[in-house]
Amino acid sequence: MSDMAEMPVQLPEHPTSGTEARGRYFNSGNAFNIKLPEVPCALFTEEAARALARTETALYPCDISATLDCPFPATTPLLLARYASVLAGAQLTVDFVATASIWYVIDGAGTVTCGGEEIRFGKGDVFLLPGLAAAVIGAEAAAVFWCVGNDPQLAFEASAPIPGARDGVAFVHFPAGEIAHQLDKVYAQEANDSTSGHALIFSAAQSEKSRNITPTMTLSLNTLKPHSFQPPHRHNSVALTLVIAGDPAHTEIDDVPWAWAPWATLLTPPTAKHSHHNNGDSRAEFLIVQDGGFYYHARTMGFQFL
Numbered sequence: 001m002s003d004m005a006e007m008p009v010q011l012p013e014h015p016t017s018g019t020e021a022r023g024r025y026f027n028s029g030n031a032f033n034i035k036l037p038e039v040p041c042a043l044f045t046e047e048a049a050r051a052l053a054r055t056e057t058a059l060y061p062c063d064i065s066a067t068l069d070c071p072f073p074a075t076t077p078l079l080l081a082r083y084a085s086v087l088a089g090a091q092l093t094v095d096f097v098a099t100a101s102i103w104y105v106i107d108g109a110g111t112v113t114c115g116g117e118e119i120r121f122g123k124g125d126v127f128l129l130p131g132l133a134a135a136v137i138g139a140e141a142a143a144v145f146w147c148v149g150n151d152p153q154l155a156f157e158a159s160a161p162i163p164g165a166r167d168g169v170a171f172v173h174f175p176a177g178e179i180a181h182q183l184d185k186v187y188a189q190e191a192n193d194s195t196s197g198h199a200l201i202f203s204a205a206q207s208e209k210s211r212n213i214t215p216t217m218t219l220s221l222n223t224l225k226p227h228s229f230q231p232p233h234r235h236n237s238v239a240l241t242l243v244i245a246g247d248p249a250h251t252e253i254d255d256v257p258w259a260w261a262p263w264a265t266l267l268t269p270p271t272a273k274h275s276h277h278n279n280g281d282s283r284a285e286f287l288i289v290q291d292g293g294f295y296y297h298a299r300t301m302g303f304q305f306l
Contacts, residue, residue, distance in 0.1 A: 005029030037069050039076055039238060041253050041272070044265040051083035052106070052263065054142045057090040059083070062265055072155035075148075076238040078216070078291045081265050082147045086110070086139040098131040099161050100169040100214045101149035104242060104287055105176075106263055108143025112136070114171045124176030126287075128204060128213060130169040131161040146242050146265070148289040150216055168215050172204045183221065197230050198223050216293035223285050224249070224278035232275040236302040237290040239268040246284030251276050260286075273306055 004027045015021035047060040062081040063073045075081045086092045086108070094101065105125045112119050112127060114135035121127060121143075129135045131149070154160060161169075183200045191198055202219040203211050213219040218237075224230060224246070232252075241251070243260045250259045251266055253274045258266060268274050278284035295301040 003029065005033060037067060039269040040064070040067060040267070041256070041258065041269060042267040043258055043261070044075075044081070044267070045261050047083045048146075048261075048263045048265070051085040051144050054085050054087065054144065057086050057092055059092075059147075060085075062267075070152065070156075072152055074152040074155075075240060075265075075267060076152070076291065077156070078150055078153040078294070079238065079240060079289065080149055080151045081240050081289075082149075084137075084145040084147055086137055086143045086145075088139055088142045090139060092137045093134060094129060094137060095134045096129075096131055096149050096151055097154055097160055098149035098151040099154065099216065100131055101129045101147050102213060102217065102219055102289055103127050103129065104146045106144040106146060108139055109141045110137065110139040110143055112173075113138075117171055119171075119173040121173075122176060124179065126174040126179065126202065126219070128169065128172040128174075130163075130171060132163055133171070135171075146263070146287070148217070148240055150214070150291070153216065153291075168206055170204065170206055172213075174202060179221065183223070198225075210293060210296065212293040212296070214293065215297075216291055218288075218290045218292035218296075220288050221285060222276070222288055223283055224276060225283060226278060226281050229277040230275055232273050232306040234271055234273050234302070234304060234306060235290075235292070236270050236295050236300055237292040238270050239266075239274075240289045241266040241268065242287040244285040244287060245282065246278055246286065247280045247282070249276070249278045249280060249284045271302070 010025040012020050012023050044062040047062050050060050060083040061073050062075045065074045105121050107123050109122045114133050186198050200221040202213045243264050246260050250257045253272050
């Protein structure tokens with residue numbers, strides 16, 4: 001008798017309809033032995049350099065779908081990071097098939113129009129765009145952005161966001177001045193041993209209860225005082241980190257140091273032991289997007305200091 005783990009997928013023996021014919025059968029031996037590539041550590045610098053060159057109006061995805069064995073662009077199984085450049089006087093239309101996309105303005109100035117509302121953006125601003133929104137980004141001065149959306153999540157599910165009143169995400173603007181003000185308020189308080197340091201967590205009116213910026217994505221502006229470090233920790237979500245300031249600074253992932261580079265994106269795999277280190281004389285700042293909303297909702301975030 002053969003091992004049931006070696007059995008191939010089983011088809012219906014005598015289907016009498018199309019609905020029956022579409023059925024497939026596995027067993028407790030072969031249903032759970034799927035081998036998927038692990039999420040790797042990665043540092044994306046080339047995409048940032050291309051956007052910062054400001055040679056064209058374009059998107060530059062941090063795509064490692066081949067490494068992840070995903071049939072769609074992806075930086076992690078559920079998130080896609082991009083850089084974007086918009087030349088002065090040009091426009092970029094954004095209509096990602098995603099629940100939402102988070103944008104950070106690395107440089108430049110201009111306007112964003114979405115759903116009949118318009119904002120003026122500048123360096124250091126953050127804004128949130130709902131998916132399928134056909135937002136138009138217009139640059140008055142050549143602009144460069146970092147952007148993260150959950151496109152791979154929806155591609156995996158073969159689904160699309162619900163537009164209109166039932167949409168769980170709205171157009172939100174976080175101006176740089178307000179971000180600095182809110183971070184100053186955080187720094188006016190003492191950090192205790194149960195926190196991961198002085199960080200500003202972004203949320204929105206529609207997701208205030210969950211304290212996430214979207215139902216599944218979390219966004220934080222983390223900081224490190226000069227010559228300090230964040231203790232080693234791990235969590236079940238991945239982390240996409242944009243280096244804003246820190247010289248010299250680095251992240252250790254499973255005891256391997258990854259030196260920061262200006263405006264680089266660092267990918268920290270899920271459950272990996274990691275810590276952040278600022279060896280410079282000024283404050284380090286780094287923006288982190290995680291798929292943490294999934295894990296908070298499922299009660300499986302698993303955050304722990306090591």
